[in-house]
Amino acid sequence: MLQAKNFKISFLKFSLVGALGLSASACIPAATPQSKYFSSQAISDPNLPSAPLPTVNPGDKFYYTNGWMEQVVSTNGETIDMINKAKRKLVNFRNFAIPAPYLEGSTSEYFKETRVPTNAMWPLRVGNSVSFSTEGRSVSKATKRTSQFSQKWSCAVEGVERVRVLAGEFDTFRVKCERRSSTNKWWQSYTWYYAPLINAYVLRRSYHKTNGESVRELTAVRPSLTDEPQNVRVGIIRTWQDALENAQGGEIRSWTDKKTGTSTQVEPLATYRAKSGLFCRTYKQYLTRQGKTSIYAGVACRTDKLKWRTPTRG
Template sequence: MQDTTTPATPPHRGRLALAALATATLLGGCTGLDTRTGSGPALEQATLPAYVSGERYYYDNGRTERVSSTSGDRVIWKDDRGIRLTRSRNPVYPELERKAKSSHTERRVDGIDNGELWPLAGGRSTDFVSDKTRTDKRTGLVKSKRRYWICRVDGTETIQVRMGTFDTWRVTCERVHRKKAQKNKLRTWYYAPEVGHYVLTTYGQKYDPKPYRRIELTGIRPPTEALGVDSKARKREYASFQKALEKAATGETVTWKDRESGVVVRTTPTATMQTGDGRYCRTYRQEVSPNPGNRVYPGIACRSDDGRWRIPRG
């Protein structure tokens, strides 16, 4: 996919203005800034994310996850396959529980302490032991594994993914094999404070020359239901989202407000692109008020054959 360099006029559609993606401006002289690591951007220390019930997260590996509920440090997610997931608010820790139709997986984590790693700052680290138990509901077979992990904050890095460019904290977790170092595995998380979530994660074996696998976040939709917006109003908000991507110029904001709840959603397209097969895609940012998660909701959406703009999952 490449940025278009001339104004695009899709068949039977309004003209889409084009512009390059805006890079976040860093303010100098702010208090609480962590020192730069290498050539990475200067970022404030990042606190634990505040996930909100109803938020929906889309990834390019085909997965969609919705925040079902939150309680203290625990977040309950449900994915598009109906699997129920329990995780820590710290996204770099492994899943604590996974309930699927055919299996039930639980993890007991010794040494889990968000105070060691968060707020994210250069040089912070933690280590923990994970005991995993998986029960096959069909056969009753139980398998157990123990894993040793070391996580550290490597520094900061500006990351470009399909939905935009983000300043991130880079957190690397190494799964240590007690006997064979060549079997050590690495997973790196690129956490964007303005998004309140990671925008990219890579993983693979530490000493394997093969390229690491990547999973990109392709979009987040705001939690309008949890903010008191009823089903009819949510359909109108979705129509406003579609209108913004279809008709608004790059940088132009389309504002939608629900009179009953007072919720306001602002959608701003930030760039327009065309894929090799001729499809049009647009990156965007959404802001919601009130904003309990204190985050922006970015994403990329592509126009499908039926004229709808959808967040890609592949």
């Protein structure tokens, strides 16, 4: 991280964008407090290019407004091994619409086998759909007691929307999956808003017959730098800090390590003041390693230590 003495106080140059603040003015709908940060609108040009299956990098971290975090541990073909904030394991498919084959809960483990190709509906395009069944079992950690269950799902790419969450504004595919009982009664639904730009969904809305609605909104996707040499880590972090502190909206700050070829570009976008009083900025970060460029996005807030950090909650 940069030392505090290297920062310039330059917020007077920025226009505060209240629409991205943490106020209730961004609520939709008002009756669901979990949804207070995001908004969405139809895209005037609905011909969003079809999107291939997402790719992730080991170490990438995904932060959400409910304080949740998931980190990629490794990738294995079509599956992604992850660990969450509670240090519990999770295995996802790259195709996030397929139920996770493994989930470690607080009291039980869940195993699911789904009868569907792992690339079902991909590349994403409006109108793609699929139906499938899932067989699963839960195993109690304490008693090892096993319970069996089955699920029937139908999924479709319903449309495209421009979605604004704390991590920024994104053009997304809206993918909806519904679960029904063996008697065809509605039980549960998930709606994902997938942003091809960053290979991740930025919003997930879940409705459950008994548990009601829950919302997961992206705060940031951050790259892992643990495998980088010390000077590369410092250069990437310093560029990120410098851009957020000193660059105007839309101005790109760049850095390249001549020895490894690793480079980063950071572009601050909107600036606003949160209810907490902290100044926050949305940004895009381009990170090129071994000739491959990944795009990360998120919001960061300026702490009293004159450093920018990803907020742990919205």
